Amino acid sequence: MQHLSIFPILIPLLFGTIMLLPPISRDIHAQRVTSIIGTLFLLISSAFLLYQINNQGVQLYALGGWQAPFGIALVADKVSGLLVLLTAFLAFAVMLYAVAGQDKGGAYFHPLFMFQIMGINGAFLTGDIFNLFVFFEVLLIASYALLIHAGGKQKTQAALHYVILNLVGSSLFLFGLGILYGTLGTLNMADMAIKVGQLQGETATLAKTGALLLLVVFGLKAAMLPMHFWLPKTYASASAPVAALFAIMTKVGVYSIFRVYTVVFGEHAGELANIATPWLWPLALLTITIGSIGVLASPGIKTLSANLVIVSSGSLLACAAINSEAATSAALYYMVHSTLASAGLFLLADIMARQRGKAEDRFVRSRPFVQPRLLGFAFAILALALVGMPPLSGFVGKIMILQATQSTAQTMWVWPLILLGSLAALVTFSRAGTTLFWRHNGTVLAEAEPAKPMEIASIALLLLAAPILVLFGGAVSEFTLQAAHYLHDIQSSAYALLPGVTP
């Protein structure tokens, strides 16, 4: 079907708008049903889109029939298809959790959730760098409002930092875009990839400034080292479904880094070839280090999961720095794994916090859980997956990253840091598990309620991804390798994305 590639943007937009209108906007039950149906539609259409991309190759969609580079184009290749499917799956699982009661904390949770998904999907699908900015803003403004969902001092304080930082980031994004448009004369990524090789002298220096400004912005979104301070507080204070959905937000930043610095400023970019690599190397390694230190120092599960998000961002940035097809493929696999696993941990942390009373999610002696076996089982699986222990997907993902290193120097830097990061996670998870499940006093909290079936189903869905990613590991990694090949080999396919331009 020709219009399939715009469905992941249109479906959340339509459902979000419908939920703002009177008959549904008054009734929380109707909103819940609509949201579940919406995310289910989204999941089905994203799966179809991926199937179509796999069979027929890249889908180019010119909005309004205006051909690129003058019109706006959506490019659904294997990378964006995979990430859109990941977003849809995450949204469906998180929505199952939210409808069990977490959505009652404030008005408009459901429409905002839909608009955020629309922004994320749009950022993955667009083939035009200005629309990347527009979709970033769509997902950001929805995330600002979602972050303060359910209210509270903690959230307002975290939201203030988050909003101000991201507004400065948006200004820098526009400065970068202005410079790139002024030097290249186009904003279509395929067209930029063709034209960037011809830049010389002063113009090349100017374009380099613009490109590195964009790296700052994407680094802010991806929580790269000097710009990661907002993340632990923001993620730890957000309500559970929101934090779980935010698990994909850092990945949008990482995706943009891959897209811009391999497609536009990649190997073939003349004077500007691989300009981001010398910056990415130290920053990625330091991000892993600082994330691991944060993991060791975490006082509660929510902060721990937020710090694990920083570590996984650092690992993905290291893949971007290695800059090879194998590394990009490893990054895509690891991205799917870490998004789902950390979202699961955010949701599980919320259930645990509710059953422990005043101790919440902190690692202190407290009352026992209402459902110790169920929670313990889920916690053990998530811990194994996030640490990267053998039977689950974290292990495969980390092995792929480690194997992707090319030279001895790269191996010397990447291997110890990633392995020590895993050790830090292992230490913290063992400490957390013993405190949470074995060190109790008193009796079960009287008002603690067991987790609702929908919440358990949601976490189970996210947990199932870990063994499935291993069982079908061969097929998945073959797919990510093809996707990575397409990303790195853009020169041969750039003209196919620009029907109006001849070489």
Added chain:
Amino acid sequence: MEGMYAFCVGLLTACGIFLALRGRTFSVVIGLTLLSYAVNLFLFASGRLKLNAAAVLEQSEQYSDPLPQALVLTAIVIGFAMTAFVVILAMRARADLGNDHVDGTIPEQPNNTTQKSGGSQ
């Protein structure tokens, strides 16, 4: 013309960054607004500055690039919405946290002269 324009954009950006680095939400919001003005002017200039060159066909001999103008319009709309949101959030933070500092607490001054009870008492 170009020099004057560049100077203005630079001045706006410098003022915006200075104010955005202040500790109180009001000056931060003003700083963000100045920064977004600077960005809009900068984007407008990315299509090069030209005199007597309309972006409409058959109005003049030479044409200016219409795309930056469309980009600026989009950026203005988005910037406006974001400013409105940050103003409301700043007011909410003032109400929730009891002060208008961006960190939610007013940091203690190491050499605060008002707290010194000197020998005059």
